Amino acid sequence: MGRSAGRRARKRDEDGGAGGLPRALALTLASALVWGVAHFATGRRIAGALLLALYLAIAVTAAGAVTVYRSDLVHLAVQPVVLQRISAALVALGVLWILVVIRSYLVLRPARLAAGARTLGAASVAVMCFAVAVPMAWSAHSAYVARDALTSIFRSGSESGKHVDTDDxxxxxxxxxxxxxxxxxxxxxxxxxxxxxxxxxxxxxxxxxxxxxxxxxxxxxxxxxxxxxxxxxxxxxxxxxxxxxxxxxxxxxxxxxxxxxxxxxxxxxxxxxxxxxxxxxxxxxxxxxxxxxxxxxxxxxxxxxxxxxxxxxxxxxxxxxxxxxxxxxxxxxxxxxxxxxxxxxxxxxxxxxxxxxxxxxxxxxxxxxxxxxxxxxxxxxxxxxxxxxxxxxxxxxxxxxxxxxxxxxxxxxxxxxxxxxxxxxxxxxxxxxxxxxxxxxRDPRQVSTQPSGTPSGSPDAPEGTESPKPDTKPVSLKNSCP
Structure with missing residues (x-):
């Protein structure tokens, strides 16, 4: 009877307590989706709170960018310096996310596991890390490709001699x-x-x-x-x-x-x-x-x-x-x-x-x-x-x-x-x-027969050309695409 109870106790230790490896993997997956879950589950409340706060800050920033500030994203997407920073930030975020997944599994992993269970656990965590790494790497790569295309096609104003005042x-x-x-x-x-x-x-x-x-x-x-x-x-x-x-x-x-x-x-x-x-x-x-x-x-x-x-x-x-x-x-x-x-x-x-x-x-x-x-x-x-x-x-x-x-x-x-x-x-x-x-x-939103001329603020004629004479006959403009 005593030896049987001892074997059951050793078995529980090898499985890591209630739930064993399945529980550890489930909580690791939850922590991959919401940072800090694994640390809260193991009583590491301060670390869990810090991870959760960082995760929420990133999530709120991302949500605000694609909703409230969506129009600004288009403007940022054509700035090579910004794209370079975004690419670097995405790489850093991907690395941090992978470290969170790995650390979450380490704090949850049962103390003693059989060789087969250790292999299964490591493989499962590797799959989670891969699932995190792929979208981060793709996004960082896309930002880099966009920056490369922009710098290849468009030169900066200092290089081309065409200075642009960002305010005007x-x-x-x-x-x-x-x-x-x-x-x-x-x-x-x-x-x-x-x-x-x-x-x-x-x-x-x-x-x-x-x-x-x-x-x-x-x-x-x-x-x-x-x-x-x-x-x-x-x-x-x-x-x-x-x-x-x-x-x-x-x-x-x-x-x-x-x-x-x-x-x-x-x-x-x-x-x-x-x-x-x-x-x-x-x-x-x-x-x-x-x-x-x-x-x-x-x-x-x-x-x-x-x-x-x-x-x-x-x-x-x-x-x-x-x-x-x-x-x-x-x-x-x-x-x-x-x-x-x-x-x-x-x-x-x-x-x-x-x-x-x-x-x-x-x-x-x-x-x-x-x-x-x-x-x-x-x-x-x-x-x-x-x-x-x-x-x-x-x-x-x-x-x-x-x-x-x-x-x-x-x-x-x-x-x-x-x-x-x-x-x-x-x-x-x-x-x-x-x-x-x-x-x-002529303003296309207004029907007018007043002389058009060349009002103040309109494009200037280049040197050597005459200004067009005023005309009271409207120009017929249309779009003929079917």
Missing amino acids: PFNGQARVNILLLGGDAAADRTGVRTDSMTVASVDTKTGDTVLLSLPRNLESFPMPPGPARDRFPYGFTGDGPQNPGLLNEVYEYAENHPDVVPGVAKNHRGPELLKATVAGILGLRVDYYILVDMFGFADIIDAMGGVKLKITEAIPYGLEGSVLQPGYRTLGGKEALWYGRSRTGSSDYVRMGRQKCLMRAIAEQADPRTVLTSFDKIAAAAKRTLSTDIPQELLPALMKLSGKVKDGGAQIRSLQFVPPLIYSGNPDFDKIRQLASDAVT
Whole structure:
């Protein structure tokens, strides 16, 4: 009888008392979910209270960030320094969480366990640590990838010479004008041809946006004052018989002729000259540019899982006689590229319209879930695809404006300078400047027939261009995407 009671006592010691290993693992799991549970269960009240207080502080901070301060997160997410700190903080939090799990098991583990039970306990704790480590590591990695993409695409203001006052990022200007370029660096051509050129003029208070699109085949346009105008005093005439002097040739011409943009480094000469040229054509200041390589753009669409569009008419696709049929379609990157580039059976002007519809569809469908699930691929594609002179410090302010567009509060209108409004072979540049001025100076929320002119605070015309004349006829702007 005595020996039997002794064996039962030793068995209880090996199992760690009531519950044994199962109880220890259950409380360890509870402590992994809510810090401090294990310490309270073993009478370590001070340590348990400290862990619980730290856990609640982190939880409340996280909950407040995704609810009350959710809009601020978007602004922080485009600041490389903040992303670096977030990445480091997530790594530290993951390590701390793993240590809490391990320590919780150690204070709960029965004093004596059989070899099999010890192995089971260690394996169970390892699984818990892995479950904690994976989301922390993924989040830290995503923050690092985002920072890397931002610093690769956007230079700081000190590096680019474009200082940004964080208190007044737009320097008191009523509008910011960004030149959106679609570059077509195809294998069968030398250099980059900017076949898509649109100025997005954005109201810095409301986010209302006007898209002013210029055709690739615009001719006889004036060059900006300086070496470029000295070389082409009567308008751009190109560089030889293969380059007849179209607007989409200016970018590559500047890259091949450094003397027309003196003092500007390679790969920056094209954007600078094209910005100044477009500014002169429209009579508007052009602040920044974004160049999208159309072939790399297909990678972004593939990373998003495709883009949904309504195709209104059959579009020839590929070199094998395929066709994009009418109807609602989800296009992959290659198909979307053909949708935006095809001119077979249509024209440059129809293609311009399709490109704008494609850009709009991508912007609308790039929701947080899509971006998060394919973040690495999208970031890698963006690094290969995008180039810009927008400084990093301006990104929070631009994200705020884009949020107004996303939320539906801001209006987007478009105006294409194409026939019959403007004939690209013999353009009326006074008319172009007048129409551009009307488009950006009128409030889309008010119907007015008062002379528009160029009111105080509107974008200034660049040097060497005439201010557009007042006009009492409203400009018709519309969105034609199905």
